Amino acid sequence: MPAPLAVVALSLLLAAPRAPTARQVDEVVVTLHGEARHDEYAWLRAGGEDPAVRRHLAAENAYAAALMRPYAGLMRALAREIDAGTYVDHESVPVRRGAWLYWTRSERRRELPLYLRRRVDAPPGAAPQQVLDPEALARGKAFFDLELFELSDDGRYLAYSTDEIGAENYTLYIKDLETGELGPDRLQRVTSAAWSADGAELLYTVRDDAFRSYALHRHRRGETGPDPLVLREDDAKYELSVRRTRSGEWFILAADSYGASEARVARADAPTGSDTPWVTIAARRPGHLYDLDHAGDTFYVRSNYETPNFRVMTAPEDDPRPARWRPLVPGRADVAITDVDAFRGKLVLSQRERGRPGLEVVDLATGGRTRVGEGADADVYTRGLVTITVGENPDPLAARLRVYVESVKEPERTLDIELADGRQTLLQQRPATGPCGGAGATPGATIGAARAADGVEIQYLYFAGAGPVGSRPLLLEAYGAYGSVYDPDHDPTRCALLDRGVDFVIAWVRGGGELGEPWHDAARVRLRERSAGDLIAVAEALIAEGRTTAGQLVIAGESAGGGLMGAALNARPELFAGAVLRVPFLDAVGTMADASAPLTTIEYEEWGDPRVRADYDVMRRWCPYTNLGAREYPPILVLSSLADSRVEYHEQARYVARARAQGRGGPFLLRTEMHGGHGGASSRRAFVQAQAFTAAFILGVGELRRRAR
Structure with a gap:
């Protein structure tokens, strides 16, 4: 006599799902030092288009879903809370770039933020201009990621890159913000990019099949032919990246490995052909890591040479070789200098003291140093219980530093730091609409x-x-x-x-x-x-x-x-x-x-x-x-x-x-x-x-x- 349907359903619910069993094929994948490396599952390397691989991954997904089915109600509750805390109505605090203020608008109903701007001299209440709508770009695509977002100095052109697969092979596009039209430019496998001062050219780096960023190219805006090679990095341990200094006067081409650095600089207002006179700041040598920024007539070099936790040196822009470096901020055994941001007359040091993040402002005229706190929250700020991020600060003459602070239990706060005396102004608190409810940074920490x-x-x-x-x-x-x-x-x-x-x-x-x-x-x-x-x-x-x-x-x-x-x-x-x-x-x-x-x-x-x-x-x-x-x-x-x-x-x-x-x-x-x-x-x-x-x-x-x- 067949069992009642309710009994059958209950028995199916209680039965443990069966885990997939991947077939085993003994294969020697490599022999190292006389030892053959066997891998019985090497066939799973065949790729996502292989039918056997896709069947196996689908079976694994089905098994995981079945095993977690008893927690379906819990997952629904969690999903509601996570969604509420992740997607909120929120506008970032505008950042000034030249004649424009730029910001993003996030909305509860949208997946991706909208990029907006308004002229600095616009009347109050003037409608913003849409710079980019990633949600529109992502529509109908199974995957979408926006990576580069580089504006020309005059604010007319935007170079942005997207990935529509997930493999991080980004394609770069150029949008004319005056007309709203995309240019014919389509640059493949771009990893970094920087505009020339006149906005006519773009220097960019690309990756190879092994995903190493290995070559620097020059692109004339609006052209579609092959772009000339400026420089190629042949040492397989190094990757290239290009950017502009905050002053806007120089390109920095960095070649970095995990054990050494090398940086070259070239004027951003000069032609950038293959004969561009790139100047090497310091030739690569094992163990020497360094990076730099520029202000006035000086490069500021953060270097670990003979200083494990880094120090800051000055280098004159007319001859920045190490022989001309001069000490500015000495290294300390208990404080690591992790980044340097140069402004006219001021230098901002991102630091970690016994692991705790913090900021310090150096007055370049007097040598005086101001350690930044957070007013009533100074104790939290210095005890390592927050994340501090120096934000986008494009103005080399800025009197304030944009900083973002968040903690495990408190969403991001936006602050401006006065470079003159370290005072902070809270500009905005991101809404706390999900779990934790803005409980603050300190309780139980x-x-x-x-x-x-x-x-x-x-x-x-x-x-x-x-x-x-x-x-x-x-x-x-x-x-x-x-x-x-x-x-x-x-x-x-x-x-x-x-x-x-x-x-x-x-x-x-x-x-x-x-x-x-x-x-x-x-x-x-x-x-x-x-x-x-x-x-x-x-x-x-x-x-x-x-x-x-x-x-x-x-x-x-x-x-x-x-x-x-x-x-x-x-x-x-x-x-x-x-x-x-x-x-x-x-x-x-x-x-x-x-x-x-x-x-x-x-x-x-x-x-x-x-x-x-x-x-x-x-x-x-x-x-x-x-x-x-x-x-x-x-x-x-x-x-x-x-x-x-x-x-x-x-x-x-x-x-x-x-x-x-x-x-x-x-x-x-x-x-x-x-x-x-x-x-x-x-x-x-x-x-x-x-x-x-x-x-x-x-x-x-x-x-x-x-x-x-």
């Missing part, structure tokens, strides 16, 4: 420290969720690579978790730049294993302090940070209740051994070159994919994007397949955006759904683990 195995102090930022503090769910995040800093920004998804009683922690592990370039150097190449050890030390400290338990501690990281989480999971899987790996870099050995893979050669100085035996031995020990094995892993969610050019989708697909085949526990989920890049999906609906899915996974790891057992 502290800085703690753990001890790594070698005795080094590892700082972490702790933010308490709603409700009584104690042993409860905690989300631990870190990045730890490229010298990047991980400061506490405002994220509606994270706020939704905080409102539900989840604590949040950022670990400043080695490899990042929170404590300056030495902190980055402390976990590069053959020291790379330190990052995972630092993360584990912080996790152990949080448990020992009673802030959480191993059964409630979830780790999460993105890109290189996702690889960090993968390494920590292999080393101490029992320490974590779950993990979220967002577009993670997981097959370090396999990817870095392929010189044709995107971004590989320029990153040898970050991760190492596995063709070098000493680098290979270290990389083999920490590589997340290489070291997957028969361990009891917690639930792991891996997020991927099919068009991602930075970390290709197959790294994540192969990792999940191998973890499921060799590991125990889990479950192991792979969720791939079929129309997305390294930053995920671009559409509002897909973005919100992905965020809600991730937050629900974090909240549900305990139940998911029990179901998997």
